[in-house]
Amino acid sequence: GDQVEQSPSALSLHEGTGSALRCNFTTTMRAVQWFRKNSRGSLINLFYLASGTKENGRLKSAFDSKERYSTLHIRDAQLEDSGTYFCAAATGGYKVVFGSGTRLLVSP
Amino acid sequence: EAAVTQSPRNKVTVTGGNVTLSCRQTNSHNYMYWYRQDTGHGLRLIHYSYGAGNLQIGDVPDGYKATRTTQEDFFLLLELASPSQTSLYFCASSDAGLANTGQLYFGEGSKLTVL
Numbered sequence: 001g002d003q004v005e006q007s008p009s010a011l012s013l014h015e016g017t018g019s020a021l022r023c024n025f026t027t028t029m030r031a032v033q034w035f036r037k038n039s040r041g042s043l044i045n046l047f048y049l050a051s052g053t054k055e056n057g058r059l060k061s062a063f064d065s066k067e068r069y070s071t072l073h074i075r076d077a078q079l080e081d082s083g084t085y086f087c088a089a090a091t092g093g094y095k096v097v098f099g100s101g102t103r104l105l106v107s108p
Numbered sequence: 109e110a111a112v113t114q115s116p117r118n119k120v121t122v123t124g125g126n127v128t129l130s131c132r133q134t135n136s137h138n139y140m141y142w143y144r145q146d147t148g149h150g151l152r153l154i155h156y157s158y159g160a161g162n163l164q165i166g167d168v169p170d171g172y173k174a175t176r177t178t179q180e181d182f183f184l185l186l187e188l189a190s191p192s193q194t195s196l197y198f199c200a201s202s203d204a205g206l207a208n209t210g211q212l213y214f215g216e217g218s219k220l221t222v223l
Contacts, residue, residue: 004150033212041196043214086150088212094139094158096212098150
């Protein structure tokens with residue numbers, strides 16, 4: 001079935017540094033959404049993309065349907081960025097597949 | 109911003125207990141979903157619905173029932189709860205499927221513990 005491989009599974013950053021999360025898809029996806037689960041357990045909507053790139057503050061996301069991947073870049077990481085990040089993608093209809101998450105810990 | 113409200117936020121029950129998780133969305137979205145999220149896993153779809161009275165089976169439906177009583181309200185029912193159902197449950201809604209520009213909007217989650 002449709003699969004999403006999310007990497008890395010865990011990531012540690014020092015404040016002020018940056019990195020990238022990635023989701024690879026086994027099939028062509030039509031849209032992708034990125035979320036962050038915060039310390040309270042809530043899922044925060046970060047980006048929705050049907051193509052191209054979007055940027056919001058220190059976060060930037062890209063989606064390439066043809067190459068079957070999406071990325072989430074974090075720059076100048078802050079302590080409040082800690083949490084678990086998920087990507088979700090859809091091929092069509094209402095079926096959505098989720099990555100297994102990236103646990104990000106930002107330390108001073 | 110879409111508003112999706114779940115209740116209760118925390119629930120503890122015993123094996124064999126009866127649990128109902130409630131979800132209400134106030135943005136007239138057609139589609140509503142129940143997911144469970146376990147450590148090390150992404151969200152897994154339990155049931156979903158595309159309108160009042162409609163119910164579709166998701167990927168991990170065993171042990172769960174659901175009912176969509178109105179466009180706003182979607183309930184997840186555990187009639188004989190088991191410890192394997194200890195999880196964090198998320199309700200979501202969307203105007204259309206994710207592939208059709210329908211972003212998912214999530215509630216704040218309901219943590220269920222089955223002893």
